[in-house]
Amino acid sequence: MNFLAVAVLGEDRPETLEAVTYTVQECKCELLDSRLTLLGDVVSMLLLIQGNWNTLARLETQLQKLERSHKLRCLIQRSHGFREYSDLRPYAVEVNTLERPMVVPRILDFFNSRSVRIVDFATRSYRVTHTATPMLAINLVIGIPEPIHAGMLRDEFFDMCDEYDWDGLLEPVQG
Secondary structure: OEEEEEEEEEEOOOHHHHHHHHHHHHOOOEEEEEEEEEEOOEEEEEEEEEEOHHHHHHHHHHHHHHHHHHOEEEEEEEEOOOOOOOOEEEEEEEEEEEOOOOHHHHHHHHHHOOOOEEEEEEEEEEEOOOOOOEEEEEEEEEEEEOOOOHHHHHHHHHHHHHHHOOEEEEEEOOO
């Protein structure tokens, strides 16, 4: 089997998701993994699609037509599908803090400098109800390689959170 990774950006309209998934099905491809989120007034979709070479080629053509008819932008890249990382232990990371510069780069640098794989990453800005204080919520799923001691990594992470006055959590992902 062959795979396509597709990123779609478009206006926030209810029919956008339906049009994209319908096109995938019409081309006899299979949607394996997907994400959708609103970024302001723009809808963003990430899709991993499986099919044989000719159904994926047809899908690429149909997505180009969909770009024009639904005012979308599609970025398409061939993929090898899912990789197996059997030596990585999945952990969830959460950080909540006042919205400040350099929070996200510091967190990413912390894990990258320790060869910890970032598998999923999301941020959300919000304001506290009663005070309107600008806050930042960061959620990650990381893969800790077998040689790294998870308890030591957790201690170092909590030390960093204490240093910057962040509320942090690092715990195993429950199956």
